[in-house]
Structures are given as C-alpha cells and as structure tokens.
Amino acid sequence: MTYISNSWPRAIAHVDGDAFFASVEQAVKPYLKGRPVVTGKERNIVAAASYEARAFGVKRGVALWEAKKMCPGLVVLPTDYETVSIFSQRMYEIMRRYSPVVEEYSVDEAFVDLTGVRRVHRMKYEAIVRQIQQEIHRELNITVSVGLSVSKVLAKIASKWQKPAGFTRISMYEREDRLRDYPLDNIWNIGPNTAGLLQGHGIRTALAFANQPRGLVEDILTKPGVEVWQELNGESVWPVETGLKQKVKSISKTKTFTPPSGDKEYVYAQLIKNMENACIKARRYKRAPKTVAVFLKEQNYRSLGMETKLARPTAWPVELMEVIRKMFDQLYVPGQQYRATGCIFGELNSSETVQMSLFERRGNVEKMRRLYMAVDELKEKYGKHAVHQCVSLPAQSVQHLTSRGDMPSRKLKLITGETSRRRLPLPMLE
DNA sequence: TCTGGGGTCCTAGGACCC
DNA sequence: TCTGGGGTCCTAGGACCC
Numbered sequence: 493m494t495y496i497s498n499s500w501p502r503a504i505a506h507v508d509g510d511a512f513f514a515s516v517e518q519a520v521k522p523y524l525k526g527r528p529v530v531t532g533k534e535r536n537i538v539a540a541a542s543y544e545a546r547a548f549g550v551k552r553g554v555a556l557w558e559a560k561k562m563c564p565g566l567v568v569l570p571t572d573y574e575t576v577s578i579f580s581q582r583m584y585e586i587m588r589r590y591s592p593v594v595e596e597y598s599v600d601e602a603f604v605d606l607t608g609v610r611r612v613h614r615m616k617y618e619a620i621v622r623q624i625q626q627e628i629h630r631e632l633n634i635t636v637s638v639g640l641s642v643s644k645v646l647a648k649i650a651s652k653w654q655k656p657a658g659f660t661r662i663s664m665y666e667r668e669d670r671l672r673d674y675p676l677d678n679i680w681n682i683g684p685n686t687a688g689l690l691q692g693h694g695i696r697t698a699l700a701f702a703n704q705p706r707g708l709v710e711d712i713l714t715k716p717g718v719e720v721w722q723e724l725n726g727e728s729v730w731p732v733e734t735g736l737k738q739k740v741k742s743i744s745k746t747k748t749f750t751p752p753s754g755d756k757e758y759v760y761a762q763l764i765k766n767m768e769n770a771c772i773k774a775r776r777y778k779r780a781p782k783t784v785a786v787f788l789k790e791q792n793y794r795s796l797g798m799e800t801k802l803a804r805p806t807a808w809p810v811e812l813m814e815v816i817r818k819m820f821d822q823l824y825v826p827g828q829q830y831r832a833t834g835c836i837f838g839e840l841n842s843s844e845t846v847q848m849s850l851f852e853r854r855g856n857v858e859k860m861r862r863l864y865m866a867v868d869e870l871k872e873k874y875g876k877h878a879v880h881q882c883v884s885l886p887a888q889s890v891q892h893l894t895s896r897g898d899m900p901s902r903k904l905k906l907i908t909g910e911t912s913r914r915r916l917p918l919p920m921l922e
Numbered sequence: 923t924c925t926g927g928g929g930t931c932c933t934a935g936g937a938c939c940c
Numbered sequence: 941t942c943t944g945g946g947g948t949c950c951t952a953g954g955a956c957c958c
Contacts, residue, residue, distance in 0.1 A: 535926080553923070598958050683956050715932065716956080744928060793925070799951090832926090 501664070502607040502728045503617045506639045506647035507587060507624065509580075509600035510656035513540035516579045517569055519633035528563050532556070533570040543656055576600075579632055586627050590620050595732045603644055605732035622659060629657075644730045645723035648680045649698075664726050671724065674698035681720050686713065698724060740777065745770040746834030752791045754829045759788065760820055763833040764809075767816055770835045771807045774843075780805035781837030784812060786819050789832040796823050805841040 509515065513531045518524045530550060532539030538554045548563035560566050580599045587594045590613060593605035604624070606617055613620055621640045628636050635657040639650025646662045649670065653660035662670050677687035679698055693712060695701050701709075702724040709721045722729045745766040753759055763786055774780060782805045787797030798819040806812065816835070 537926080551923095553926095601958080681956065685955060714955095740929085742929070746927060748926065797952090834927090 501642040501726065502605060503610075504641060504644055504647045504728065504732060505604050505606060505617075505621045505624070506644070506651040507583065507602050507604065507628075508637050508639075508651040508655075509583070510635045510637055511540055511542050511546075512579075512600035512634070513571060513576055514542035514545070515634040516576050517572070518542060519579070520575060524567060527567055528565060529567045529569065530556075530559060531569050531571045533568050539571055579634065582632055583628055583636070586631065587624055589627075590624060593732050593734055595734060603647065603732045618661060625657075625659060642726045643723040643728040644732065645680050645720055646726065649674065649678075652678070667726060668699060671699035671702055672697060676701060679720060679724070681716055686717055689713075740779070741840065742836055742838045743770050743773050743777070743779070743781070743840065744834060744836040745773070746787075746832055748789075748832040750831070752829040752831040754827060756824055756826070759824065759830050759833060760817075763788075763816065763820055763835065764813070766833055766835040767812055768809050770837050771809050771812070774807035774837055774840070777840075778843050779837075779840040780807040780843040782839035782841060783837070784815060785836040785838065786816060786823070787834045787836070788820075788823050788830050789834070791829040791831050793831075798823055799838075805839070805843070807837075807843060 514529045517529055517531065518527075526544060527542075528545035528548060528550065529542040530538045530540065530545050533556070536556045538545075538550060538552055538556065538559050541550045541552060541554075541559075545559070545563055545566060548566075550559045550563050550566065554562075556568060560568070576599060580596070580602075584594055584596050584602055587602055587604045591604050591606050591609050595603040597603055606620055609620065610617055615623070617640060621638050625636055625638050628634065637651050637655045637658040637660075639647045639653065639660050639662065641647040641650050641662040642664065646667065650660040650662045651658070653662075653670070674697060675687075676682055676690055676696070676698060677684055679701075682690075689712065690696075690701055693708075695704065702721065704721070706718075706721070709718055713721070719729050747762060747766055749762055767784075767786075781802070783799055783801050785797055785799035787795045789795045800815050800819060802812075802815070
C-alpha cells in the first residue's frame with residue numbers, strides 16, 4: 493500500500509502505551525484511577541504496574557507478595573486480554589485517521605508512517621502526532637508516549653525518551669544529541685550479545701556506533717545489525733508494514749515446573765500437557781502442524797530438542813502421542829534434572845484443507861474430528877481443565893490410529909543447543 | 923534481575939545436484 | 941576415483957522482541 497509518497501526522508505511515529513495493561517484497567521474501572529494497580533494475578537508475578545504502583549518501587553517481574561509488601565494498598569488484577577486488545581484496536585483506528593500506513597507492532601505499540609500527509613491535513617507532522625496522542629487520551633482514557641523521527645529505530649528511541657504521556661521528536665539536527673549517551677542495548681534490535689560485541693570494539697554508545705564507517709559495521713555485524721546502523725543514521729530501511737495480522741507461523745507451549753524433576757514419567761506428563769495445550773491452540777486457530785518439535789530444559793538451562801515431520805498435519809493429541817513419546821525417550825537422560833518441557837508446532841496448515849492420507853479410512857478421521865469438536869466445546873463451556881486426554885480416550889481408537897504404519901513418518905532430527913545464559917528479559921505478558 | 927512464555931528472522935554449513 | 945566449480949535447498953542454532 494504505497495499511495496503515499498515514497499520520497500526520503502520519512503516521517504515515522506511510534507506510539508507506545510504507558511503501562512498499558514494497568515492503564516486499561518484504570519480506564520475501564522474509574523475507581524482505580526490514581527490508585528496503584530498491577531496485573532498478573534494468574535501468575536503471581538507483576539506483569540504490568542501502573543505509575544502509582546511504580547512510585548512504590550513495584551516493577552514488572554516482582555513477585556506479588558513482595559509487591560504487596562512494598563505497596564500496602566496495591567490493587568491486584570488478573571490479566572484481561574480481551575479488553576486490552578479492544579483498546580489496542582481502537583488505538584490503531586485513531587492512528588489510521590491520519591494515515592493508512594499503520595503497523596500493529598504489538599498489543600501496546602504501533603508505528604505510523606505519516607510521510608506526505610502533512611498537506612492532506614494541513615498540519616505539521618508534530619501537530620498530527622500530538623493530535624493522535626490527545627485523541628487517544630480523550631477517547632480511550634489512557635495515555636501513550638509518542639516519538640517522531642525519520643526511521644523506525646529513531647522513532648522508537650524517541651517514544652522511550654519521555655514517559656508517560658511524553659512527546660519526543662528526533663530530527664536529523666537533534667539526532668546526535670539524543671544518541672550521544674544512549675546505551676547500545678537500549679536500541680531496538682541490539683541485544684546484550686551485539687552490544688557486547690560492539691563494546692569489544694570500543695564502541696560504547698549509540699552515537700559512537702552510528703558514527704562508525706559502514707565497512708567496519710559490515711565486517712563485524714550481520715544484516716540486521718547493519719540495518720540498525722542505517723536507521724540510526726536516519727536512513728529508513730524498515731518500512732512500516734501495514735500487512736493485516738501476519739498469520740502465525742508456529743505455535744508453542746512450554747511450562748517451567750518448580751522444583752526441577754528427574755522423574756521420567758512426571759517430566760513426560762508435563763510434556764504431554766504442553767502438547768495438548770498446543771493442540772487446543774492450534775484448533776482454535778483452525779491450524780494443524782506438519783512438524784512437531786519437543787524440548788527439555790535441563791536444570792543448567794541447556795535445552796535439548798528434537799523435531800519430527802508428520803505424514804500429514806494433525807492437531808489431535810492421540811495422533812501425536814506416539815511420536816512425542818519416541819522423541820522424549822531419545823531426549824530423556826536418567827538422572828538428569830529438568831526444569832521445563834516444551835512443544836512447538838511448525839509448518840501450520842489450515843486444518844480445513846488438510847489432505848487425508850490415501851490409505852486412511854475416512855470414517856476414522858471423521859470420528860476423530862467430531863470427538864475433538866465435542867472436547868473443544870466442553871472446554872469452552874466448563875473451562876480448560878474440564879476434559880483431559882491421553883489415558884481417558886478409548887483405547888480402541890488410539891490403537892487404530894497410532895498403529896498404522898503410514899501415520900507419523902520416522903524422520904527424527906536432533907536439535908541441540910544452549911539457551912543463552914545471559915541476561916534474560918523481564919517477564920512480559922504481551 | 924540468575925531465568926516465564928510466546929514468537930520471528932537470519933545465517934553458516936551440510937546435502938545434493940549438475 | 942586424489943577432482944573442479946557452482947547452484948539450490950534445508951535446517952539447527954543464534955539473537956532479538958514484547
């Protein structure tokens with residue numbers, strides 16, 4: 493969608509919700525205005541903290557009991573995804589009043605490319621951005637912080653500059669001043685590893701990085717790093733992507749259990765639970781995976797995984813049991829303590845158009861489909877934990893489906909890997 | 923800050939093929 | 941089978957993000 497001038501330089505704004513989850517609660521429940529509020533009750537950990545709560549030192553990631561101790565009057569709420577996503581939709585809509593080129597980057601963040609719309613609205617870019625900010629405030633009763641610049645990376649730095657309800661512009665004239673003391677790993681898409689690498693070359697700030705000669709940057713970084721460098725220098729290489737909801741490419745479920753366990757069947761049961769949950773999610777999306785991967789996380793944060801390609805896509809737990817067990821048996825090391833398991837579905841097909849294997853009896857497939865439709869319905873009505881698979885399923889159908897030679901193919905690959913043990917991001921909810 | 927959960931993209935190197 | 945040189949495809953693993 494490019495009926496807007498493509499000429500350079502661009503005018504890109506980044507809109508970032510302030511304590512979004514908590515703010516939405518305060519907007520919906522006026523009696524919470526001005527009070528310290530956190531969300532994350534389901535996990536006993538602070539997911540989002542209102543600014544009133546932050547004043548007491550309550551931050552994301554803090555244990556709930558600890559947060560309550562720090563802030564006696566704290567209001568603790570469960571996360572309400574439904575309401576939050578309604579608010580984010582409305583936020584995007586307000587932005588689209590000024591330009592159709594809006595990227596719904598995450599539930600509480602969006603980019604808008606305003607290049608060229610100055611004339612249409614007979615307003616300066618700055619005025620447009622402030623107006624977006626005001627309309628969000630007025631209509632949604634929440635505040636956002638906004639940044640305006642010539643590239644996405646700079647716009648993101650700008651929106652973070654002043655919070656909450658901040659407005660920051662980074663023009664090419666202000667750029668050097670803004671970047672001078674800006675830490676490397678605060679730059680979007682520069683993580684701890686890249687920051688460390690750059691520091692090894694004596695580069696310590698965003699400006700120092702931006703000022704490196706291109707050749708050097710190309711020598712030490714890969715494509716994304718070079719692109720960040722370009723964006724920092726005011727060259728917009730990442731377009732604002734309007735693409736409506738890019739469809740999901742993988743579905744995963746993972747759960748950490750405390751304390752870690754070495755009990756084989758316990759760990760296996762955890763893995764199966766993840767598989768079942770991934771199946772539920774896949775069916776909700778009307779998707780069926782063609783590849784299934786599992787991994788076990790050891791106590792020392794190493795993770796071991798394996799992937800299997802299925803003969804045909806399926807999101808039915810019974811059909812995945814055998815293949816999961818096989819992978820698990822190869823991964824599990826007796827005596828090893830594990831702290832988490834996970835299941836990842838890839839190559840998601842639309843479950844409505846899944847082709848039946850030629851040798852499969854149509855009747856079985858149909859029976860299975862009905863069974864799981866009923867299961868999903870029950871869960872819808874009585875909650876997630878109303879129905880459980882595995883053991884309780886009729887042994888007959890299990891045998892029928894898993895003993896067929898043409899079901900899961902035998903292609904097993906070993907995935908090994910170490911999860912990076914460096915600084916991990918704080919617990920986030922988005 | 924010693925570690926939750928759900929994602930995406932990039933790349934080096936191997937496999938395989940003329 | 942001591943050997944070139946190129947091309948494509950695939951994948952495990954790294955890095956980052958919210």
